[in-house]
Amino acid sequence: MNNHFPKGTALVTGASSGIGAVYADRLAKRGYDLILVARNEQRLNVVADRLRGATGRQITVLAADLNDKASLAKVEAVLRDNASITMLVNNAGVGSVASILQADVDKMEEMIDLNITALTRLSYAAAPAFVARGAGTIVNIASVVGIAVEALNGVYSASKSYVLSFGHSLQKDLADKGVRVQTVMPGATATEFWDIAGYAPQKTSEITMSAEHCVDAALAGLDAGELVTIPGLHEGELWTRWEADRREISPKFRNAKPAPRYGIV
Numbered sequence: 080m081n082n083h084f085p086k087g088t089a090l091v092t093g094a095s096s097g098i099g100a101v102y103a104d105r106l107a108k109r110g111y112d113l114i115l116v117a118r119n120e121q122r123l124n125v126v127a128d129r130l131r132g133a134t135g136r137q138i139t140v141l142a143a144d145l146n147d148k149a150s151l152a153k154v155e156a157v158l159r160d161n162a163s164i165t166m167l168v169n170n171a172g173v174g175s176v177a178s179i180l181q182a183d184v185d186k187m188e189e190m191i192d193l194n195i196t197a198l199t200r201l202s203y204a205a206a207p208a209f210v211a212r213g214a215g216t217i218v219n220i221a222s223v224v225g226i227a228v229e230a231l232n233g234v235y236s237a238s239k240s241y242v243l244s245f246g247h248s249l250q251k252d253l254a255d256k257g258v259r260v261q262t263v264m265p266g267a268t269a270t271e272f273w274d275i276a277g278y279a280p281q282k283t284s285e286i287t288m289s290a291e292h293c294v295d296a297a298l299a300g301l302d303a304g305e306l307v308t309i310p311g312l313h314e315g316e317l318w319t320r321w322e323a324d325r326r327e328i329s330p331k332f333r334n335a336k337p338a339p340r341y342g343i344v
């Protein structure tokens with residue numbers, strides 16, 4: 080990777096731990112300056128200090144609770160106004176393993192606010208700014224449970240289905256405007272996500288990937304021009320087929336008359 084060509088600045092949300100902290104590491108090593116966003120300023124500073132020392136990049140810490148409208152607005156303003164920003168990694172997110180019969184609906188709403196609303200608002204702030212700057216990359220972190228929706232909490236899975244769908248739509252809207260959009264779908268990854276989600280043993284399961292492998296595969300997918308990167312899916316042709324089927328069925332929904340199988344004449 081050429082680290083001498085200026086890459087601009089990447090704004091990474093959820094950079095205080097897990098997948099976001101690894102993105103920060105890898106992007107700094109690729110030559111990006113960074114703006115690191117999360118609530119825990121102390122942890123962000125630990126990441127920032129380490130990366131400044133290791134890479135000499137310019138690293139800014141922006142402590143913000145993305146569930147707080149005023150704080151979210153400040154991050155949106157940075158994306159709009161800081162012309163050096165060339166990449167947004169929408170990574171901050173929380174999950175749950177609780178069923179609808181166990182979960183607290185207020186917690187579910189907070190999850191929607193973070194996983195959907197914040198990601199959407201930050202994308203809406205970045206996209207026109209990137210179009211005006213003639214280039215930019217938006218990386219949205221979804222999850223395989225956006226497809227394997229029965230695996231975890233339903234609101235979490237649905238929030239990640241949203242990220243996948245939103246990404247497809249952003250790709251359509253922005254493809255010819257110089258802005259790249261990549262949706263990343265990690266499977267179970269060894270991070271604090273699982274402590275918060277309520278199933279810590281998943282961190283050490285044999286099917287759980289390291290955050291480093293997850294991010295390195297995601298960046299390899301980005302380099303290869305993938306629109307959707309699924310680090311843990313070995314049978315890549317299954318995704319190709321899934322996408323082909325989705326595109327085949329999409330134009331077939333539009334009919335003024337109900338299908339004959341419903342017997343309505």
Ligand SMILES: NC(=O)C1=CN([C@@H]2O[C@H](COP(=O)(O)OP(=O)(O)OC[C@H]3O[C@@H](n4cnc5c(N)ncnc54)[C@H](OP(=O)(O)O)[C@@H]3O)[C@@H](O)[C@H]2O)C=CC1
Nearest residue numbers: 093095096097098117118119145171172222267268270272
């Ligand atoms: N781990 C896994 O198995 C999988 C994770 N993912 C997704 O990966 C992404 C990253 O999660 P992961 O690294 O695993 O988990 P972590 O819990 O390690 O990281 C979550 C990050 O989000 C930040 N965050 C949480 N709430 C807020 C908030 N209200 N405002 C701002 N930042 C917030 C946290 O920082 P702080 O507490 O300092 O605010 C932290 O930096 C999430 O979107 C998750 O859904 C997808 C599939 C699998």
Ligand SMILES: N[C@@H](C=O)C(=O)O
Nearest residue numbers: 222223224265266267
């Ligand atoms: N993708 C993980 C969570 O989001 C999982 O597969 O468990």
